Every structure is written in structure tokens, then in C-alpha cells.
Amino acid sequence: MKKPGFLWSSTPKQDVERQDQAPSGTFLYSANKRPALVRSHCDNRLALYMGKWILITRALFVESATPLEYKGAGKLQGSVSSAAFVLDNLAIVIDGKLYLYSLTEGTWTPAQGVKSMVSTVSALQCCFSKDKACMDVSSCVLLYNLGSALEDQQVYMSSNGGNSFFNLPMAPKATEFIIGLFNMPTVSSIVAMLADNQRKFSFRHISENRSVQTDNHPMRDPLSSIHVIQPAGMRGHLIIWSPHMLLYSPNHGVVIVPVYIMGEENATLPPPKVTILQVATDDNGAMAVLTSDGVLYYGRAGLEATTVRFASVIDLSKDNLMLFSDYGDLMMIQAREDLLLRGVDFDHKVIIVQQELTRTTPPVQSCPVEQFHSTFAGELFYIDMGSTVHLSAVYIPSPLCKFFPLVTVTESKLLSLDEKCVEDGITTEGTKKYRLDIELKQLFFMEAADGTLKPSSSLRKGSLSTVAVDLMGRNVSCKDFNPLKAHILIGCPPGKHTRVLKDITTCTKGTFTQEQLQDNFSYVIPKAVYDPQHLFRPGSASSDLHISYSITDYFCPLLVYHDTPWIPSLELWNGNEFVEQVSADFVMFEVNGMYNYQYLQSVEDAKCVSQPQNWTSLLSQQQYEPNPNTAWTRNNYKSCKDSDGPPLTDPEAQYQVLNMGTRNRVLFPNYNGMYVFRVIVVDPSYSYCMLTTTFSVYVYGAFPPHPLPSCVALGIFLAIFVVLLLIGFFFSKRNYKK
Numbered sequence: 001m002k003k004p005g006f007l008w009s010s011t012p013k014q015d016v017e018r019q020d021q022a023p024s025g026t027f028l029y030s031a032n033k034r035p036a037l038v039r040s041h042c043d044n045r046l047a048l049y050m051g052k053w054i055l056i057t058r059a060l061f062v063e064s065a066t067p068l069e070y071k072g073a074g075k076l077q078g079s080v081s082s083a084a085f086v087l088d089n090l091a092i093v094i095d096g097k098l099y100l101y102s103l104t105e106g107t108w109t110p111a112q113g114v115k116s117m118v119s120t121v122s123a124l125q126c127c128f129s130k131d132k133a134c135m136d137v138s139s140c141v142l143l144y145n146l147g148s149a150l151e152d153q154q155v156y157m158s159s160n161g162g163n164s165f166f167n168l169p170m171a172p173k174a175t176e177f178i179i180g181l182f183n184m185p186t187v188s189s190i191v192a193m194l195a196d197n198q199r200k201f202s203f204r205h206i207s208e209n210r211s212v213q214t215d216n217h218p219m220r221d222p223l224s225s226i227h228v229i230q231p232a233g234m235r236g237h238l239i240i241w242s243p244h245m246l247l248y249s250p251n252h253g254v255v256i257v258p259v260y261i262m263g264e265e266n267a268t269l270p271p272p273k274v275t276i277l278q279v280a281t282d283d284n285g286a287m288a289v290l291t292s293d294g295v296l297y298y299g300r301a302g303l304e305a306t307t308v309r310f311a312s313v314i315d316l317s318k319d320n321l322m323l324f325s326d327y328g329d330l331m332m333i334q335a336r337e338d339l340l341l342r343g344v345d346f347d348h349k350v351i352i353v354q355q356e357l358t359r360t361t362p363p364v365q366s367c368p369v370e371q372f373h374s375t376f377a378g379e380l381f382y383i384d385m386g387s388t389v390h391l392s393a394v395y396i397p398s399p400l401c402k403f404f405p406l407v408t409v410t411e412s413k414l415l416s417l418d419e420k421c422v423e424d425g426i427t428t429e430g431t432k433k434y435r436l437d438i439e440l441k442q443l444f445f446m447e448a449a450d451g452t453l454k455p456s457s458s459l460r461k462g463s464l465s466t467v468a469v470d471l472m473g474r475n476v477s478c479k480d481f482n483p484l485k486a487h488i489l490i491g492c493p494p495g496k497h498t499r500v501l502k503d504i505t506t507c508t509k510g511t512f513t514q515e516q517l518q519d520n521f522s523y524v525i526p527k528a529v530y531d532p533q534h535l536f537r538p539g540s541a542s543s544d545l546h547i548s549y550s551i552t553d554y555f556c557p558l559l560v561y562h563d564t565p566w567i568p569s570l571e572l573w574n575g576n577e578f579v580e581q582v583s584a585d586f587v588m589f590e591v592n593g594m595y596n597y598q599y600l601q602s603v604e605d606a607k608c609v610s611q612p613q614n615w616t617s618l619l620s621q622q623q624y625e626p627n628p629n630t631a632w633t634r635n636n637y638k639s640c641k642d643s644d645g646p647p648l649t650d651p652e653a654q655y656q657v658l659n660m661g662t663r664n665r666v667l668f669p670n671y672n673g674m675y676v677f678r679v680i681v682v683d684p685s686y687s688y689c690m691l692t693t694t695f696s697v698y699v700y701g702a703f704p705p706h707p708l709p710s711c712v713a714l715g716i717f718l719a720i721f722v723v724l725l726l727i728g729f730f731f732s733k734r735n736y737k738k
Helices: 131-137 353-357 514-518 615-618 710-737
Strands: 006-010 036-040 048-051 054-057 079-086 089-094 096-101 109-110 120-123 140-143 154-156 177-184 189-195 200-206 211-213 227-229 236-242 245-249 276-281 286-291 297-301 305-313 321-324 330-339 342-353 369-374 379-385 388-397 402-410 416-428 432-442 446-447 454-455 464-472 483-489 496-500 522-525 546-547 558-561 572-575 579-580 586-590 673-681 692-700
Touching: 036 079, 036 321, 048 305, 054 286, 054 369, 079 120, 089 120, 096 615, 109 454, 140 177, 154 692, 177 227, 200 416, 227 276, 236 276, 245 276, 276 321, 276 615, 286 305, 286 673, 369 692, 379 388, 388 464, 388 483, 402 416, 416 464, 432 464, 496 673, 522 673
Parallel strands: 379 483, 558 692
Antiparallel strands: 006 342, 036 048, 048 054, 079 089, 089 096, 096 109, 120 140, 140 154, 177 189, 189 200, 200 211, 227 236, 236 245, 276 286, 286 297, 297 305, 321 330, 330 342, 369 388, 388 432, 402 464, 416 432, 446 454, 464 483, 496 572, 522 546, 572 579, 586 673, 673 692
16 A cells, blocks of 8 residues: 555666676776765756666666766776766766766766875766856866875865866864865855864865864764765755764854754754664755654755654665655655666655645644745846846735745855845735845955955956845745745856947948948058057068958948047947946057057156056067057056056156046047057956957048158258249349339
């Protein structure tokens, strides 16, 4: 007879092809006594079974599987101690060494750079974006030997997905042993779990600027039996468990609390004379605990972790593994060998959580929330310098509901949070509807290692943070309302760029037509006005330069009168949305090396207090061939208004930095012709983006150049003047005689 809330099924046998040939590789097996499960953070259907066999499933054990064999170079015994999914690979520790198994090609690659035996691999997968910051998280792999002394330096880190490793230096503060190592990108740290000689453990946060250690907590079991679960979702949750201990940290190991049992005053897991056998979690905060008396506990992890005891008892006579399904229900799976097909089938027992919650003692409160949703759940948002992210959630509780939405952020030193819950009408049933408005900004200053305040923009670019909205006080109620999560990346939004306002162009004024510019239009730059190496050297070109104009890249050129001081009007755009006029310092250069233009202001006119940078000096400092695209950017810009800069040595030099809010302008000579300029915004406090744009300018109105040298022309003019003067004198004298 089936128990309430339990569904039984088995995998179909026809999914495994028959293998008549003897295996050519080494069959792998788990080094641990009890079976274990490793799940992918990004693909809920992808998992690894570690027991008598090592099995990969791509359908969450619905189909039969073939035992995994090592078919790489060298002979192995096949003992697997740890594994993790990393990008498109499985990182797996076999016989104390790490190998990468390609999930797409089925090939084996040994990791490089590991100089000692290791036992455990750790990785966190970032699944919500292909942005570099997210891919960097997924490419970070940590490797260590469980229980080794920290002073032995058997800790390794990889930033390329586990292909090669380098030693991760961790200075021991005393005799310390390593229990675990975790990548915590939402606090920009690597977090190590360490044990001391007093059977106590703590967490150490290691970042670029500091190393912070948490309080000590007693261990109730040997170090080798302690497990740490880092659930997917990047909320900073950690679950620490061993047979006689179950602890929970909501904030990266800083605060550690016990896991409570509902309905029993101050009761925590595990109960007396009972041990913990398994713990399972999902990325929405659900957790399940199986104890040695066959009792199953279900709970949720938020600011605290609370569980409720299920009425059903689990049969412990079989090696069942516990995991959550895509629908939030519990699955108990058992692997059994199919000798005929040389594969492995799985028996399933599905525990319907909602049904079990109706049979608990004390009874679980029915969900008093009608709606709890948002449009930002699971999305990635960028915060650039000075920008703000606005999020909104809908919350409709029943009249007697005591739950309320609570907003948390993983990195409070990085983001400021402002929330406001406002009444937003009523539903058709007459229930009040609420809207939760959330505003997030980057904190502009943070405390550095020396205790001083420094601009966070210079220290935390690329930092990730997770914002979550959960129902405070619900415990295990409202199972179907998962926390609303959004991920915040401090950095450049992909669509942010600059444009030049083209209000007056050669096309609008009829100087050129689009048809002319499209019809193989070209022009010539005289050798006297350009430098092939962009070093502004007169006479450096040996011949004129013929340029084919690209209307696709530059469209119609701006039209500028030669005798008018000029500056391009820069605009900031995010995708197709106009943001603002650019108010930051920028520089520009002519992409073909033309240098026959000047600047209106001198260094003294610009009121500089230190000698400003200029193109010539920055280009000459480059190691290889001068490249104006990289010579002067936001990465190396130094304002001349900074009194800590180099002293003023040439106040009459031209000031080559432009800003639409200052008087400095570009001055063109008596020259008619085409220029193609590239603008680079160099102010590092304006945006994390490398803001550049390229545009064309046609300068007109200059007098045609004289075909003769000026001295010859002057001589001819004077000669003509003298001749005319003599002729006039001759005629006036003859008329006088008459």
C-alpha cells in the first residue's frame, strides 16, 4: 500500500544501449561509504551520482545511466573523492588528482599546476548572464586537501575553469586545518572554513584588501565527517552539518545559527540520541533533513532556518539519496544495477511536500498570501557610477496575514538600499494590494585596509551582489512563493555608449549628398598635415594619404566653419535611450594622424595646478608602436586640477583636454578638408564604461592656399605695385605738359 504523499516509479530500461565489449577504461567509484549527489547550479536536470558507480544523468535520474569510465592517459585505480560541475566540464578528483571530463566531447584532461595530493574540489556556477564578471565566477575553481594543515599550503585556485592552478597563499594564524573552501563573489571573497586544535571551527574571508576571521564554534564530530553545502542562488547561504550537528549561516559564515524545529520550544536539529544522515537544499531556500530514526524534516532558510517534522517515516534499509525536484517536491532515488544491459537504473520515491505539510504536528498555517511576484526575479541589473536601479514587487496578503516582505542585500558595504511599501489599490475581491518599491545605489566610499575611506568606484568594479525579497515570518508556509531575487553588477551596462550630436552636416547643408558619399567617395590628406605614427611630427610623412570614406561608419560629416572655435556635442545613450549630455573630461585625436589643429586654451588659461598630460608624452611612453586608442584612457587619466600631480613646468602649452562645461575648444587652420576624430571619455569618475566614438568633420570656408611661396608672391605684388605707380606717374606728367 502506498503511503500518503509518496509516488513510486522506476527508470525505463531501454534507455541504455547494450555493451557486449569489455570496457576499455577504468570504472570509477566513490571513495566515501555513503552515496552522494552533485547537482549542476545552472541545469536542474544535470547531476552526478557518486556511489558504487559514478553516474552522470542529464534527465535527473529519469533515464538509466552508464557507469562513467576514465579513458585518459595513464592508469588509475578510479577512487573518486569529490566532483563539481564547471562550465561545460565535470571537475573530478580521482586518486588524489584533478581531471576535467568534457560533458560535450567525452575527453579527459589532467589539471596543471597542482603539486600535491588533493581530495576536494569546490566551484560556484553563475547562471544568469554571459557577462565577463559572471563568467569569471564560473571559471573560478578551488582545490584543497581536506584536513591538511594550512601551513602545508595545499590550497590551489584556478581562474580558467580548472585547466591550470596556482597556489592560493593563506597564512595560518595558529595551527589550523582546512575543512572547506568556497567562492563567495557577492562579498568579493574566498571563504575558508578552518579548524583548530581545540576542535573549533571558524570562517576566514580572504579578499584583495583584507582577511577577516569569524568567531569560533565547537565541532561535534571529527573533521572528516563535516559537510558544508553552498546552495545555488548566490545569496551567501551556508549549511554546515555532521552526524551530531546542523548549523546555518545566512551571510557567508559571519553569523551561524542552529536549525530549529517548529512546535518544540528551543528544539534544534538533530534531536537527542539521533544523528543526521542527509541534507538536501535547492536554490530557493528549501531544505530537507533525514535523521537516523527515519524522520524527515522540511524547512526554509532565510534570515533563520526553521523546519517542521513530516509524519511519514523513511525506510532506511536502502541507500536512498534525497534531492529536490523542479517542482519543489522531494525525491528519494536508489540506484540498482542492470546486469543484462550493463547499466544502472533508478527507483524513485516522490514525496509531495504540500501533502505532507497538511499532516504535520503542529499543523502548518495555510498560506495567507494571494500574490507575491515581480518582474525582476532572476534578472541581472547593472549599476554604473552615479546611476540607480529601481525594482518593484507586488504583494497581496489576506486581511489577517502577519507576514511582511523583507529586502536583503548580500553586500551592504557596496550598495545602499532604500525600500518603501505603499498601498496600490485593491483587487476585484476587495483585498488591499501593496507595491514594494526598492531603490539601489552604489556606495561611493568604503573603508580600506588602513581604515581610511576610499572611493568604492576604484576598488569594487565588477562586484556582484544579490538582492532578495522574502516573506518574513512565514517559516515553512507559502511553499509556492519563492524568494524574489535580482543580481546586481557594479560595472558598465552593455548598451551604454556615446554619440556625437549631428545637428549641422554636409548632407543637410548640401555640401555633399549621401549619394556622393556612398559612391566610392575618397579624399586626399596632404603629407604636410599628418604623421603616420600619430606623434604630431611635422614633415614625418613622405607622401600624400588617399582615404576612402566610409558612410557606413561615419554617415554624413559634421560641417564646421574653419574660423569658429568648436567642440563636439557628446551624448550618453543606453541602448536606444538617451541618458544625458556628457559632462565629463574627454580627449580626441584624428584617426589618420592629422595634427593641423590646435586648442583654444593654454595650461594657464585652464587654471591647472599641475602639469597636464598631453598626447605627445603619453604616446612616447608606450612600450611598442604608438597607439592613440590606448595611450590616453580613463585607466591612466590624471586631472591637472589635482595638486598631487607633477609641478607646472610649461603654463603656455596647449591644454588638450575638452569638456562641454569649460571654454576650451578646437581651432582649425586655414584649411578646407575632411577630419575623422575619435573621442575618448577619460574621466574615471564618470562611468565604468570605456566610452568612445568616432565621427567625421568637414571644415570649410578657408581661402584657397597660394600656389607660390609667400616671399615670391610678395615680391611679385610689390613689383606690380611699383610698375603701376610708375605708369600712373608717367601719365600724370604727360597730361601736365599738355
